[in-house]
Amino acid sequence: xxxxxxxxxxxxxxxxxxxxxxxxxxxxxxxxxxxxxxxxxxxxxxxxxxxxxxxxxxxxxxxxxxxxxxxxxxxxxxxxxxxxxxxxxxxxxxxxxxxxxxxxxxxxxxxxxxxxxxxxxxxxx
Numbered sequence: 001x002x003x004x005x006x007x008x009x010x011x012x013x014x015x016x017x018x019x020x021x022x023x024x025x026x027x028x029x030x031x032x033x034x035x036x037x038x039x040x041x042x043x044x045x046x047x048x049x050x051x052x053x054x055x056x057x058x059x060x061x062x063x064x065x066x067x068x069x070x071x072x073x074x075x076x077x078x079x080x081x082x083x084x085x086x087x088x089x090x091x092x093x094x095x096x097x098x099x100x101x102x103x104x105x106x107x108x109x110x111x112x113x114x115x116x117x118x119x120x121x122x123x124x125x
Contacts, residue, residue: 012108019045019089020053020113027087030073037090039063043105044090046072046117048081055117056109058102062090072117 027047028037039061046055055072059065066088076086093102110118 008104009108012105012112015043015091015093015105016109016112018091019043019047019056022089024049024087027089029087030083034063034066037063037066037088038092040092040094041102042090042092043102043109044088045115046070046076047087047089048076049085049087053113053115054086055115056106056113057118058106060099060102062092075117 024047028034041058041060042062043056043058044062044065045053045057048054054076055070057065073086093105
């Protein structure tokens with residue numbers, strides 16, 4: 001588990017590299033079962049074959065996050081992306097002692113990538 005900001009940045013970069021540079025054909029294709037996605041905590045990316053990253057997220061259960069549907073799939077459908085051209089890449093986070101860790105890692109990755117389907121929600125005034 002990272003103990004300082006520098007180690008957190010290094011871990012975030014490693015996760016980003018894993019989900020961005022994984023060959024597209026090795027990413028999880030969309031289907032109804034999603035049984036090959038583990039029910040473990042992790043960071044995930046919705047990727048398009050040509051356009052790259054569409055969405056980055058974090059979850060306590062990768063499989064659970066997708067079995068109930070995901071808004072980025074609706075947006076991809078509205079943008080008329082073919083389901084064969086949209087896949088899921090993920091990286092399991094093995095040390096889940098600190099729930100804030102996924103949030104910190106996701107924030108670092110989002111700042112670095114700014115995927116188009118991640119919506120920034122303005123703070124309350």
